[in-house]
Amino acid sequence: MWEKVQYCGLEKLSDIQCQPESQLKFITEAWLQIVECRRVLKWTYAYGYYLPEHEHAKRQFFEYLQGEAESGLERLHQCAEKELQVYLNAEGPSKDFNEFRTKLAGLTSVTRNYFENLVRALENGLSDVDSHGNCSRTGSSKSVGGGTSKGRGGKGKGSSSRSGGSSRNIDDSSHWSCEHCTFANIRLATVCQMCQQRR
Template sequence: MQNVHLEKLSDKQCQPESQLKFITEAWLQIVECRRVLKWTYAYGYYLPAHEHAKRQLFEYLQGEAESGLERLHQCAEKELYSYLNVDGPSKDFNEFRMKLAGLTSVTRNYFENLVRALENGLSDVDARGGTSRTGGSRGLGAGSSKNSRNKGTAPPAARSRNIDDSGHWSCEYCTFANVRSATVCQMCQQRR
């Protein structure tokens, strides 16, 4: 793309190559997003089967990421080639520049939020299967999941005693965040 098509596009659209940096940025974003998307499949494979709400949120986020990336890829590839195969400068090339730069930015932001949400163990979903108050696209990934990192590495009795910064302990069976004083899970009635 950089070595062949940008030079050709520069000639066809009468634009210096330095003004076509937005195309290179779009392609670099596509490569990075494909790399992230590849690893989301591994993340989804290891999501516990009993965490239905997290699985649903994960599948939704992954699907949105795929469709957003496809829109960007479509614009960067197919729409770009229409400007490569013209005889002279196109009147609407600046509109294409704005569209591609906008799609690149939106896709970058979405994937950054997706990665943040996965790093936080999809903490926007509370243990009862709903979304937390900080949910939504701006809050995606906000919150802490210290206990989710310990799950599976400590013996069950130790996992249920893990107390997070807010003074709650997570049930080893349903992962509900119970108040410190509770001796029985308020969700599934399992003993601490």
């Protein structure tokens, strides 16, 4: 699909929507992000396979991060392929094309952040999880920012398709879910360890 859009689709879309090709850069960025994320996701399955079985907290944290990244990627891919097709097949300029631009750019940014958090956690050996299964308060996760609540409801949220596991098994009395990114934080935390939003 990407090659088709890249070689003839952008020019056609530019004509249909009366937009210069330079204003369609957000589509190229979305597709490049999808390609990169698919490459990263492929290797997370190998990483998960070699996670020791007895490290339940790390496995649960890994599956949560992988699940969030995967569902974010699926939302982005759906928007970049299916929703873009509507504008490629349109007879003339669509009045909601700018909304599509905002949505696709937002999903690209949010997905990039999910994958950056996943890669950072894997590079650190999932060290944000201590021996008791809690997330450390000095974690390396940086602000997710730039996202909106639009397009966040996806299937498989918080679960890994590799194992079917879910981070939603966390005891609710010892954690709270961030309203911004849905990350399960330890009860004592006043700031989300994933996106740095206040409780």
